[in-house]
Amino acid sequence: AQSVTQLDSQVPVFEEAPVELRCNYSSSVSVYLFWYVQYPNQGLQLLLKYLSGSTLVKGINGFEAEFNKSQTSFHLRKPSVHISDTAEYFCAVKGSSNTGKLIFGQGTTLQVKP
Amino acid sequence: GAGVSQSPSNKVTEKGKDVELRCDPISGHTALYWYRQRLGQGLEFLIYFQGNSAPDKSGLPSDRFSAERTGESVSTLTIQRTQQEDSAVYLCASSLAGIGNQPQHFGDGTRLSIL
Numbered sequence: 293a294q295s296v297t298q299l300d301s302q303v304p305v306f307e308e309a310p311v312e313l314r315c316n317y318s319s320s321v322s323v324y325l326f327w328y329v330q331y332p333n334q335g336l337q338l339l340l341k342y343l344s345g346s347t348l349v350k351g352i353n354g355f356e357a358e359f360n361k362s363q364t365s366f367h368l369r370k371p372s373v374h375i376s377d378t379a380e381y382f383c384a385v386k387g388s389s390n391t392g393k394l395i396f397g398q399g400t401t402l403q404v405k406p
Numbered sequence: 407g408a409g410v411s412q413s414p415s416n417k418v419t420e421k422g423k424d425v426e427l428r429c430d431p432i433s434g435h436t437a438l439y440w441y442r443q444r445l446g447q448g449l450e451f452l453i454y455f456q457g458n459s460a461p462d463k464s465g466l467p468s469d470r471f472s473a474e475r476t477g478e479s480v481s482t483l484t485i486q487r488t489q490q491e492d493s494a495v496y497l498c499a500s501s502l503a504g505i506g507n508q509p510q511h512f513g514d515g516t517r518l519s520i521l
Binding site for chain 2: 296324326328333334335336337338341343344382384386392393394395396397398399
């Protein structure tokens with residue numbers, strides 16, 4: 293079975309500071325990894341994905357994430373955040389051979405303060 | 407439109423009533439998913455459609471929940487005899503294919519409130 297753990301439920305940070313949102317997963321098979329962002333009263337928007345190849349993936353809005361197979365982690369980073377980055381962030385895993393359903397972490401609320 | 411469309415956006419109903427939630431996926435997407443998001447929590451998988459069949463319905467929480475998809479397009483999630491614990495946001499997603507690395511695209515959800 294696959295599972296995802298987002299270690300921080302809330303991350304407060306000042307504007308223009310760097311941020312890292314942590315994600316660890318467990319799986320006995322090869323996986324694909326995703327980060328989604330959810331703004332209030334909206335659906336989820338794909339930030340970035342790791343499918344294969346380079347372990348450092350870049351996404352939209354200046355976010356990037358690094359896949360670390362030995363530590364089973366996929367942490368999300370941004371070097372300088374903006375007020376508009378305030379949102380809920382979800383890490384998700386999908387097994388390469390399963391029916392395609394995503395297994396989500398509990399989410400991390402990023403609160404950017406002026 | 408270009409994205410996944412869900413209706414209604416909000417639904418308030420009394421305990422014991424039946425509700426139907428609708429999802430219009432992106433045109434050409436063969437895979438369709440339903441998820442449930444309870445307040446302050448992550449998303450729980452409910453059911454997956456490939457075309458009009460549902461090879462994975464393992465996430466449906468009880469026999470009060472059912473879903474169908476017709477014409478490899480629109481899907482309807484039905485909850486019978488609603489209970490207060492059914493209150494949540496129900497999100498629909500679609501992708502080009504199920505198995506594989508295709509990302510899922512989400513609608514804005516239906517916020518369901520059971521009084």
